[in-house]
Amino acid sequence: MSRLREEVQGALRRLSERHGFQRRPGQEQAALIIADAIEGAARATIEAPTGSGKSLAALIPALAHAKSGGRVVIATFTNILAEQYWRKDLPIAMGLFDWPEDEPPKATYLVGRTRYACRLELERRAGTAIAERFLDKAENGTDSEFFSIAQRWQDRRLWREIAVPPACQGRKCTHYRDCFFYRARSAARSAKIVITNHSVFLSDLLVRQSTQGRQDLLGPYDFAILDEGHDFPQAAASAMSYSLNQEVLRQSLEVVQRALDDPSLQRGALKGLIPLAHKRFREGIRAAEEAYQRLGQVAEPGIVAVSPEELLFDPRVGRSQLQSHPSALAEFLDTVIAAYEGFFEALQKLKSARGARSAEEGDDEVFDMLLMYVAEILYQCKRMKEPDAVSLTYLDVEPRLSVNREVIDVGERLRALLEEGPPCAVLAATLTVDGSFQFLSQESGIRAQFEEALPPVFDFERHAALYVPSLDAIPDPSTSRDEDSAPLYYEAVAEQVQRILQTVGGRSLVLFHSRKEMEAVYRIVEERTSLPILMQQSSDAREVGERFRRDIRASLFAVRSFWTGFDAPGETLSCVVLVR
Numbered sequence: 001m002s003r004l005r006e007e008v009q010g011a012l013r014r015l016s017e018r019h020g021f022q023r024r025p026g027q028e029q030a031a032l033i034i035a036d037a038i039e040g041a042a043r044a045t046i047e048a049p050t051g052s053g054k055s056l057a058a059l060i061p062a063l064a065h066a067k068s069g070g071r072v073v074i075a076t077f078t079n080i081l082a083e084q085y086w087r088k089d090l091p092i093a094m095g096l097f098d099w100p101e102d103e104p105p106k107a108t109y110l111v112g113r114t115r116y117a118c119r120l121e122l123e124r125r126a127g128t129a130i131a132e133r134f135l136d137k138a139e140n141g142t143d144s145e146f147f148s149i150a151q152r153w154q155d156r157r158l159w160r161e162i163a164v165p166p167a168c169q170g171r172k173c174t175h176y177r178d179c180f181f182y183r184a185r186s187a188a189r190s191a192k193i194v195i196t197n198h199s200v201f202l203s204d205l206l207v208r209q210s211t212q213g214r215q216d217l218l219g220p221y222d223f224a225i226l227d228e229g230h231d232f233p234q235a236a237a238s239a240m241s242y243s244l245n246q247e248v249l250r251q252s253l254e255v256v257q258r259a260l261d262d263p264s265l266q267r268g269a270l271k272g273l274i275p276l277a278h279k280r281f282r283e284g285i286r287a288a289e290e291a292y293q294r295l296g297q298v299a300e301p302g303i304v305a306v307s308p309e310e311l312l313f314d315p316r317v318g319r320s321q322l323q324s325h326p327s328a329l330a331e332f333l334d335t336v337i338a339a340y341e342g343f344f345e346a347l348q349k350l351k352s353a354r355g356a357r358s359a360e361e362g363d364d365e366v367f368d369m370l371l372m373y374v375a376e377i378l379y380q381c382k383r384m385k386e387p388d389a390v391s392l393t394y395l396d397v398e399p400r401l402s403v404n405r406e407v408i409d410v411g412e413r414l415r416a417l418l419e420e421g422p423p424c425a426v427l428a429a430t431l432t433v434d435g436s437f438q439f440l441s442q443e444s445g446i447r448a449q450f451e452e453a454l455p456p457v458f459d460f461e462r463h464a465a466l467y468v469p470s471l472d473a474i475p476d477p478s479t480s481r482d483e484d485s486a487p488l489y490y491e492a493v494a495e496q497v498q499r500i501l502q503t504v505g506g507r508s509l510v511l512f513h514s515r516k517e518m519e520a521v522y523r524i525v526e527e528r529t530s531l532p533i534l535m536q537q538s539s540d541a542r543e544v545g546e547r548f549r550r551d552i553r554a555s556l557f558a559v560r561s562f563w564t565g566f567d568a569p570g571e572t573l574s575c576v577v578l579v580r
């Protein structure tokens with residue numbers, strides 16, 4: 001038996017001996033498949049039904065690999081699940097191994113840049129009660145920590161002002177050493193286990209590819225585990241989709257100014273070069289803004305390009321909707337690309353012109369950050385001009401002109417991306433269609449050497465009841481789009497939901513696709529029942545999830561982030577209502 005398998009089996013045995021845990025054959029099988037995939041540098045897809053203990057099945061082989069020096073990235077679709085991995089499952093998994101000299105491997109939790117608070121911005125708001133309270137309590141400095149502290153909407157609004165900007169002065173900032181984001185990012189580059197979300201994982205792959213491997217976010221790693229794998233294509237589609245408008249151009253002027261506007265940068269070989277590069281960039285953006293105005297004079301809303309052309313015949317697009325492609329659009333994209341391309345090259349020259357001393361002092365970091373920021377915009381604009389996936393480009397003119405790219409089918413594009421990167425295991429409660437992984441392979445581009453669909457853990461036929469309202473109980477959901485008929489629709493949904501809550505005594509998770517629908521139904525049900533009902537606000541998933549777990553009678557009305565990955569053991573979650 002291989003050393004990795006031995007380590008995994010030892011940890012699983014210790015887990016089953018723990019109070020409150022028992023041996024789970026599905027968990028064991030999933031963990032061993034992942035161990036084999038790590039050892040064989042192979043790809044695996046594993047369907048592990050609810051109750052299999054997926055998170056520990058992922059963490060145990062990852063930690064066993066880390067024990068011999070390997071680096072594993074674990075990515076989930078929702079931040080809720082990533083946090084569960086980090087706060088709840090990782091400490092359990094760590095305790096299952098004998099670590100050399102009692103020193104477990106370094107592990108870290110990383111989310112996207114704009115999900116951290118900037119200490120400099122918080123300092124500028126010193127004296128504000130919420131800023132003080134947050135600084136006092138924050139561990140990671142993430143938005144979920146902030147929203148669990150900021151309860152009032154007046155306080156919550158502050159987040160937009162204090163979130164980390166896309167680029168800043170990095171090491172030159174007085175708060176660099178205790179900066180939430182840089183601490184997390186530098187920990188992620190050296191940690192043996194990185195827990196993150198699909199979006200960061202994909203950004204890393206895209207940045208590596210668009211810079212030919214010169215930049216990355218996560219550093220080198222040798223295996224990735226993608227939990228909630230059924231949502232991976234959706235995460236990829238949103239990572240590859242993009243909206244370009246005047247705001248993007250203006251924001252990049254601010255970002256560049258903020259990063260380069262430091263007298264200490266402008267010395268030695270860089271003196272004179274930075275102001276010149278900065279001036280050229282400003283001129284490039286000004287030209288792009290002028291092209292944007294010209295486009296605004298002729299732009300009509302609608303689809304302007306599809307790739308490949310056969311997409312014209314797809315019912316989702318419809319040939320009749322295709323607008324003529326205004327030459328002003330091509331001119332606008334060319335001008336934007338020229339501005340960012342010129343600046344990207346200038347930044348590379350600046351980086352190589354700086355002396356060894358300035359590299360030590362952190363100039364490199366400012367340049368690396370800007371290079372990554374510019375590379376991302378450049379990549380997206382080039383893909384609007386020369387699409388590399390099944391996608392469409394469309395113009396919006398309300399509330400302002402924007403050029404948008406929407407990726408419809410990511411399969412081929414993802415396949416190329418994933419095949420360039422390290423091997424991975426994809427894990428989820430539901431991955432197969434009619435017992436086959438073929439649909440997943442088409443959608444996500446993953447070609448796996450190991451495929452396994454584990455048997456269900458629960459005997460649903462004996463222990464669960466399914467209730468579907470009769471067809472005439474609820475009007476067609478499309479009627480909710482009409483102002484006159486929407487109240488009837490919401491009333492009917494509310495009546496059904498209320499009846500279910502009364503029958504099971506609360507203890508329900510009620511899931512909606514739209515916030516508007518959730519709020520309308522909540523207002524009606526809340527008035528008519530004495531049972532406690534919680535509702536997810538825009539960014540308080542972690543906190544409201546905790547309250548739901550604690551209050552055994554409560555029901556929770558929630559949207560997207562609770563559809564998958566939310567774990568509420570025991571009676572507090574006895575019924576799931578899907579409104580669709």
Ligand code: SF4
Pocket residue numbers: 117118119120121164165168169170171173174175176179180181182
């Ligand atoms: S290093 Fe950047 S993100 Fe961090 S505190 Fe300073 S300005 Fe904010």
